[in-house]
Amino acid sequence: MQEILDCLRNLGQQxxxxxxxxxxxxxxxxxxxxxxLSKKGGIMTCHATRFIDGQKIEGMLCRAIGPASSLNPVRASKLKNNRHG
Incomplete structure (x- = not known):
């Protein structure tokens, strides 16, 4: 399961x-x-439909819950600043 969490933290919503x-x-x-992972509170999920080249693709859209990704330091900085005020 850690491999999936790492994927979501590195790539974002998938x-x-x-x-x-x-x-x-x-x-x-x-x-x-x-x-x-959803039952344990490690990720958020919802059902989603996307259209890629006119083809309907349905699936489960997921993102990790927890600290902001280290790949986006600007977002992490804003989150920290908003907690103080």
């Missing part, structure tokens, strides 16, 4: 199919692990 492609984990396993 569809379950994108997570499967990025990690090399089969989609069915990714979906099972995402449900476990």
């Amino acid at each position: 569809l379950d199919s994108e997570i499967a492609a990025a990690t090399g984990i089969p989609l069915a396993d990714v979906r099972r692990r995402l449900l476990e």
